[in-house]
Amino acid sequence: MPDPALVDLASRVLGGSVMAANDEFFAQRENLITAAPPRFDPDEFGLKGKVYDGWETRRRREPGHDWALVRLGAAGVIDHVVVDTAWFRGNYPPEIAVEAAAVDGHPSPDELATARWHEIVPRAACAGDTANVYPVADPRRFTHVRLIMHPDGGVARFRVHGRVMADPQFLEGTVDLLAAENGGYVTGCSDEFYSSPGNLLLPSKARHMGEGWENARRRDGGNDWVEFALAAGGVPRYAEVDTTWFVGNAPGRISVRTRDERAGGDWQVLLEHLPVQPDTRHRFPLPDAPAATHLRLDVFPDGGLSRLRLPGELDADGAAAVRDAFTGARPD
Numbered sequence: 001m002p003d004p005a006l007v008d009l010a011s012r013v014l015g016g017s018v019m020a021a022n023d024e025f026f027a028q029r030e031n032l033i034t035a036a037p038p039r040f041d042p043d044e045f046g047l048k049g050k051v052y053d054g055w056e057t058r059r060r061r062e063p064g065h066d067w068a069l070v071r072l073g074a075a076g077v078i079d080h081v082v083v084d085t086a087w088f089r090g091n092y093p094p095e096i097a098v099e100a101a102a103v104d105g106h107p108s109p110d111e112l113a114t115a116r117w118h119e120i121v122p123r124a125a126c127a128g129d130t131a132n133v134y135p136v137a138d139p140r141r142f143t144h145v146r147l148i149m150h151p152d153g154g155v156a157r158f159r160v161h162g163r164v165m166a167d168p169q170f171l172e173g174t175v176d177l178l179a180a181e182n183g184g185y186v187t188g189c190s191d192e193f194y195s196s197p198g199n200l201l202l203p204s205k206a207r208h209m210g211e212g213w214e215n216a217r218r219r220d221g222g223n224d225w226v227e228f229a230l231a232a233g234g235v236p237r238y239a240e241v242d243t244t245w246f247v248g249n250a251p252g253r254i255s256v257r258t259r260d261e262r263a264g265g266d267w268q269v270l271l272e273h274l275p276v277q278p279d280t281r282h283r284f285p286l287p288d289a290p291a292a293t294h295l296r297l298d299v300f301p302d303g304g305l306s307r308l309r310l311p312g313e314l315d316a317d318g319a320a321a322v323r324d325a326f327t328g329a330r331p332d
Contacts (some may be wrong), residue, residue: 002290003079004185004186004188004198005150005163005185005186005187005229006079006157006162006163007161007162007163007185007198007247008035008160008161008181009037009072009074009075009076009078009143009160009161009162009164009166010032010033010070010071010072010073010158010160011073011159011163012034012035012073013035013202014072014074014180014181014202014203015073015074015181015201015203016029016033016070016071016072016073016100017033017070017071017073018032018033018068018069018070018109018145019056019070019109019112019154019286019311020069020109021055021057021066021068021252022057022065022066022067022116023057023058023152024055024056024057024238025048025056025057025058025155025255025301025309026049026050026052026056026057026058026154026255027051027052027053027054027056028055029055029057030070031052031053031054031055031156031157031159032054032055032068032070032155032156032157032158033070033157033158033195034053034157036302037086037090038053038054038084038086038087039053039155039169040052040053040086040248040273041090041268042206044158047270048293052087052088052156052197053087053231053234053235054085054086054087054088054154054155054156054157054216055151055154055155055156055158056088056091056155057149057152057153057154058152059124059152060151060152061303063118063151063280064151065111065148065149065150065151065152066093066148066149066151066152066153067146067147067148067149068146068147068158068317069109069112069144069145069146070145070146070147070158070160071143071144072142072143072144072145072160073245074164074166074180074181075102075141075142075143075164075165075167076127076141076142076162076163076164076165077137077140077141077142077162077329078100078120078136078138078142078145078160078161078162078163078164079136079161079162079163079167080133080134080136080161081098081120081121081133081134081145081158081160081161082131082132082133082134082157082158082159082161082261083096083126083130083131083132083134083155083158084130084131084155084157084158085097085126085127085128085129085130085131085132085153085155085156086129086130086155086157086272087129087156088128088129088153088154088156089128089129090128091124091153091154092127092128092129092154092155093124093149093150093151093152093153093155094125094126094150094153094155095123095126095149095150096121096123096124096126096132096134096147096148096149096150096155097119097121097122097123097124097148097150098119098120098121098134098136098145098146098147098148099118099119099120099145099146100117100118100120100138100142100144100145100146100172101116101117101141101142101143101145101146101331102140102141102143102144102177102330102331103115103143103144103282104143104185107144107291107322112144115144116144116331118142118331119133119138120136120142120145120290121137122270123132123135123148125189128168130250131240132290134204136162136282137228139329140329140330140331141165141246141326141329141330141331144332145160149309152273154188160206163180163183163185164180164181164183164185164231165183165326165329166181166182166183166231166322166326167326168319168322168323168326169323170182170312171231171232171314171319171322173313173321174237174311174312174313175231175312175314176202176296176309176310176311177230177234177236177243177292177310177311177312177314178199178201178228178231178233178308178309178310179201179202179203180198180202181203181216181307182231183227183231183232183322184201184228184229184230184231185198185201185206185228186198186227186228186295187203187227187228187229188226188227189214189225189226190224190225190226191211191215191216191224191302192215193211193214193215193216194214194215194216194304195210195211195212195213195214195304196213197213197226198309198310199211199212199213199215200212200213200226200305200306201228201304201307201308205242205244205306205307206242206244206245206306206307208209208245208293209245209246209302209304209306211306211307212244212245212246212305212306212307213226213304214246214303214304214305215302215303215304216302217300217302218301218302221301222296222301223298223300223301224299224301224302224303225296225297225299225303226296226297227293227294227296227297228294228295228296228297229293230292230293230294230295230310231322232241232293232314232319232321232322233260233262233291233292233293233314233315233317233318233321234291234292234312234313234315234318234320235289235290235291235292235312235313235315236258236270236286236289236292236295236310236311237286237289237312237313237314238283238284238285238286238311239256239270239271239283239284239308239309239310240282240283240284240307240308240309240310240311241254241256241276241282241284241288241297241305241308242280242281242282242305242306242307242308242309243276243277243279243280243282243303243305243306244279244281244305244306244307245255245277245279246278246303246304246305246306247278247279249277249304250277250278250279250303250304250305251276251299251300251301251302251303251305252275252278252300252301252303253273253274253275253276253277253299253300253303254271254274254297254298254299254300255269255271255272255273255274255278255297255298255300256269256270256271256295256296256297256298256323257269257270257295257296257298258270258289258290258294258295258296259265259294260290260291260292260293260294261293261294261295262293262295262317265283267296268292270286270289271284271286273300291315291318293318295310296298297316
């Protein structure tokens with residue numbers, strides 16, 4: 001079972017970007033980080049040949065290799081990368097490698113050319129029409145990655161799965177303690193039949209129902225739930241429960257509880273069986289909420305939501321933990 005703490009750090013949904021590539025003659029580099037699975041139409045051709053939903057370079061006639069430079073949408077510690085060559089059967093790279101760098105601010109591709117790069121996936125074999133998985137053992141925090149194809153070819157999708165590690169300076173004041181880009185993640189869920197509860201923590205608003213969390217219809221008299229780890233220990237100020245796009249399949253009621261794992265505490269009820277409306281952004285103040293490290297959302301009896309927010313402030317211990325982790329994971 002995949003580790004629920006891992007997210008695709010490179011995803012465009014989190015703000016990732018394919019900043020540059022040395023060649024994209026047949027298919028553009030931006031396709032690499034599209035969230036949706038790659039598509040293929042056998043009858044689709046363009047002026048440059050077969051149209052692929054991926055990144056594809058021309059055939060090399062000289063020594064060298066091709067590369068694409070990716071800015072991670074959320075910096076973090078990388079667990080593994082996936083080089084998905086779906087539909088590339090006679091034009092995939094026989095070997096790949098991956099490098100990573102940690103650069104503060106917003107460097108340009110030219111500035112990144114002089115950065116210190118670290119090899120996180122040594123040159124390795126790559127199969128065609130396959131989601132090739134490569135583990136990464138480096139425990140440091142990175143902001144950019146470079147995918148290298150030896151010598152050329154096509155890749156449909158490039159996923160960089162890891163744990164978000166936010167910069168402490170952006171976790172000061174009131175922040176969303178649940179947001180994936182701040183380090184929040186799912187720890188458990190009763191059901192994700194239609195879509196993942198991890199969508200609840202994504203930035204911006206859902207564009208349609210498929211970008212939220214939706215479970216199957218319950219017939220057993222119980223209820224569905226999802227649990228989260230907060231970005232760090234902190235004090236919530238209010239909760240936002242957004243059912244936008246869920247018109248005929250929103251929950252009837254919701255409950256919210258939190259607990260502080262550092263103190264070994266039990267779940268504390270913050271909101272109990274409150275009614276919610278379809279296709280509505282709800283805000284609930286939490287004036288007396290205790291410090292917490294985890295949150296549980298219950299929906300009664302089932303139903304979908306598009307987003308869940310928990311604005312608040314890190315407490316002293318939570319802020320110290322973030323600073324220590326960040327300092328210990330800096331490569332240079």
